[in-house]
Amino acid sequence: MTHASSETRSSDDSWLDEIVSCLADGKSIRRDLPGGGRLHIDRPLPFLCVHIAADGAEPAARDIAQANASYLIAPHAASAIMVIEAIEAPLRKQFGAFILFDIGELKQDRFLTDDAPFLPPFEIAIWASADMAEAAEIFSAAISDSEARFRTPRVERAEAPPAREDKALGRDIGCSTLAVRFAPVYRQPGSDQIYPELHDQLVSVLFDAGLRAIARFVEAGKILQPKTHRALGRRAFVDAVSRVDRSIDEVASTFDFLLAVTPINAESAFEAFKQEGHQPVFLYRPLALQVEAAKRKLFSISFDHLEDPVLHQLYREKQQELDLQLSLLSSRQKPQFVEFGRALYGPVEPLLLREAQIILSQLTNTEPSGDDDGGAQDRMADCFQVERRARTMISAYHRRLKEFDVSVELRDDLPSGLIVSGHRLLIARSTVMDLARVEPLLSHEIGVHLLTYFNGSAQGLRLFRSGLAGYEGMQEGLAVFAEYLSGGMTPARLRLIAGRVVGCASMLDGATFSETYSLLVEKHNFTPPAAFNLVLRLYRGGGLAKDAIYLRGLLALLDHLRTGGALEPFWMGKIAASHFGVMQELAERGLLRLPAVRPLFLETEDGRTRLARARDGMRPLDMIQRQET
Template identity: 80%
Template sequence: MSGTPVANAYADNGWLDEIISCLEEAKSVRRDLPGGGRLHIDRPLPFICVHIAEDGAEPVARDIAQANASYLIAPHAAAALVVIDAVAGAMRKRFGSFVVFDIGELTQDRFLTKDAPFLPPFEIAIWSSDDMVQAAECFSAAISHSEARFRTPKVERVRTPPSRDDVALGRVLHLSTMAVRFAPVYRQVGTQDIFPELREQLVAMLFDAGLRAMASFVESEKILQPKTHRALGRKAFVDAVTRVDRSIDEVASAFDFLLAVTPINAEAAYETFKASGERPAFLYRPLTLQIEAAKRKLYSISFDHLEDPVLYQLYREKQQELDLQLSLLASRQKPRFIEFGRALYGPVEPSLLNEARIILAHLADIEVDGSDDGSKDGAIADSGYVESRALEMVSAYQEQLNDFDVSVELRDDLPSGLMVSGNRLLISRATLMDKRRVDPLLSHEVGVHLLTYFNGSAQGLRLFRTGLAGYEGMQEGLAVFAEYLSGGMTPARLRLIAARVVGCASMLDGATFSQTYSTMKDKYGFSSPAAFNLVLRLYRGGGLAKDAIYLRGLLALLDHLRAGGALEPFWMGKIAASHFTVMQELAERGLLRLPAVRPLFLETEHGRSRLAVAKAGMRPIDMIQELET
């Protein structure tokens, strides 16, 4: 290529020498090219994904290319060949081989006709050089095994390489090449309108298949040995990710959902309830934001330039969760609040309800007083004692991380107990509990909720401290498990967690506050104060299904450990069980750091031995412990 007019025109510019120099020094490259186009290489890799088209002509193929850690977007083949030649030269010196993955769209969706009785398959054509046959087969297999929710892909191997401006990229440069063309099934027939969900599915499917093909090649040639094909993905956040992250965090930080739905007159409400037996009127903090304005801001956030399909999906999920939380706040104390809560936290599944009833039946003879531990023998701790122990625990964590900056606050506007809000630990002045339960409960709040907040903060994206969508179930399951690892899972504590599930099911089935209170008091033996506090949590805001997630998350965690799963990714930030593989992938790609702080309860011999027992297999009933005096 060095003697062609196009090559000479580009070679006259110093920018090409700069690119080669960066690659030889293993530096990242991200720059716009003369005459249009873009080159992005976040680290040296033995392949590049290439897409050639005018702006806006093939948007899905462009998105697939830009999802890669190494890609080139060019308006025409002549310009692309110059850049590919330069990049290939530098990468072949490093790796010995270099692959061009050429992605583009077919001109039409020829299998779809207006009179088709159902959605037909859609066409994907693949051509490869002789040394890329195995990689092409890997690509075909990945497409065939992918979940197609709308139209099924029909993969065809073609003998003639697709051309760009009558130029077959890899053949001209004598490089290993795989070229893929797919039908534009994301477009609505006869219009320029698109099917957004189908577009997202196409990008995710073809990007993943491409990475699998590249991994197959580099492994077979013994160039690299990635742990998974996804390890060949991006290892750097682009600026657009940071902008979206800050914008999402601004909306999420504008309100505290749990504080907004927690009554501020719990003690007065209990006295009223004792006197009348009628459901008391709960008072709430005034909202600190205008819901409609917050939603407008939320949906004004553009995800168009994120380029990474995994991060795109994480932020879309969070956007939808924040929308649902805002809808809940707008419906506070209104009949539809309960349905928004059901949508956010889910119903009480029959299997979950059955597990809760088994626990309650097993613990039927345990006497429960007004605290959550049921002990009448131990010394009682008040809020001041809890505060002092909390400060000591925070200080211990600060020895691991100076930035473990927690504000411990005593509050008059909370029901008895503790809660975390951001980097604050809030303690109700009405709190009274067995002293032996204080440290396990602080392990729950400080050792899990606050620890994952600060570890998430250290990841560079605020999303991991705010919490990925749906994180609360696993987070609360992890926090309850921390109580067990700390030696504080008493019979009465487990009984309380199970009773919350039964009470939540009762609330969702339409039982009144008084009816659920009577069930907790008369059927399950809770004292009047304990039953009231339990039911208050369930009916706050108008009926909140959150309290079922503690046992649900615990069961999911125990299943995860029994199957050989690790705890380490859960300490990286606030994540859901469904995000476990995502966190592993992001960690393998170098986008996540190891936890900056580790739980103190896993630094003890008792904590490690209890974890080993859990990994061997246990149910919640097996976690019951007696507190030591």
């Protein structure tokens, strides 16, 4: 091994000694370096990602480096070599190997010309030391297999290691090295401006390919045996993540979306509808925020220093979802409200509508009960009985997790039923339901919505308690499934969930309130009170497409279980089905904890038996047909 940088050390190199000491003690390192640059090692690892360039000269390569759990950013090769030499020895001693992943950009995008009739491939040049040959092949394969939405990468092997200032890291230091240079395709031709989407895609693909290559090397050499290549990623949140998390949560906490679009005059509106027969006038709570100010605050949040591409994507998605919710609030009771709702919750897909129609046709003669506002009076529960049972269940969860602190409120300004708002359980005073439905419905609200709120709070980021973007579909599907696991999926309840889908499709197709009401009463045999409450939910605010997500989420969950999917990640916080892989990755990286508390309904033998049946394959109707007698 050579020591080309030894003459560059100053007489005061105590900061290098501090770095070596931290590594020897297994501590994390995050410090700005004398002369510029930064070293970040969130835990000792057998590799270091290095990027050498003047500050801001190669932003995509810098972001790829910073995405790693162990990276060095340096303005000059000499200063980089000095740091690398200092940390190599303790890491090599611990792991028996030391790997450099050297990332940088080519000077120009030489394949792109002004008169090109199409977007040509872009160049990626790689060089690897002899022992990294297989890792280089893995890197090349990962790049070639990646989805290219704009330009296709062309990977070429370089004959010599790339050099800066006549220094090549792999050659001068003599360690295992994978060096990558890519064309700056994210820059607009003839300009310093960038294509943000292309930049983000490039960072994501190259970062992932680098981790795959390193993982193969450490596995083959029996240095480490990570569960997946992503397990080599970050295990600590930088301060910038906490700042963004707080800022996003502050915006999300300024409004309660469902309360803001829920009418406060449901009972009087129903009486007026029975007498007059046309769409009732709904009254709403005044908004407690100025939407324009909230949006300014939302989009003033900078994601520039998050460094972790996965978290960057999660917060960007949440920002976009909050923007849509705020747009919905600003258009409440206006024609465009329904279209913002369609954008947020999606349309009613043909297969979803067909499933709902099958359920309604199979259960068409079922007598309404429970949620449908019927049933024998001697087995009905009022709001006070629901409240007592809710407090008992909350106490049971509180004994398992002292932070499970729920406020239970009886309210006069809600339609019949229950709503969870943050850490609060709101019960309408007009609530009357079948006594047998109380336990399943509380399992829905407390055992899923509140449980995932408090489990999400325990993850260290507020995002997991307020919910990742698009979480509501899977959350409601999970909550409906909890009713089944609790032994309470009645024909009437399943009819109600299917009726919401059929009614939502009618609303989105342009039907009036009265037309959708008549469809449910005359064609699908809903009682007038049940049909009114259902249609009220659909037409609140001006037409809210949310209620189709219950059946959609349930179908997605049943498919997930049938194919061997686990439930555990869904208890960690409020997540969407599309985030299942992300949650697994973050858990494997040590960024997420196991659920702080688990659902009570899965502690029973009946609950576990029902879950096993669902894993064998089940459709919504089977939840009734296979229910124990």
